[in-house]
Amino acid sequence: MSQSNSGTSQNSNAKQSASAKARQATAKATAPASQAADKAAAKSGDAASAAVDTAERTxxxxxxxxxxxAERVQAGRQAVIDASGQAAAFAKTTWTVIANRKAVAAGVGAGLSVLGATSYLAGRRAGRRTYGPITRLTGGRI
Known part of the structure; x- marks a missing residue:
């Protein structure tokens, strides 16, 4: 059976005020917890932001x-390449000298011979006394 609508004269304001009071009491009771939760969320957001900043910096x-x-490794690699190039050039020069040792020896011998002859002639010329034209003409007799 259903209730009749005869009780429409009941005061709905009383029901509303009771529910409003209950809501206000609940709001007052949970307000500190709600504020604490909001503060905790803000702090955790700040902490998360700081963690992200730290991670980015790291x-x-x-x-x-x-x-x-990587730059240091590249510089070391380039130094090794340069050193090996110099070693290869030195080895090639040494091999050329060894392969042509007869020609090198002949060139050194000829150079020493020319140097000796030049110094001998220069010494002979410096050791001579200077004579006048008549003495030279007569061979030193006058």
Missing amino acids: AGTGTAIVNST
């Missing part, structure tokens, strides 16, 4: 270290 530093290390 990643940036890590990237810089990796790039710096």
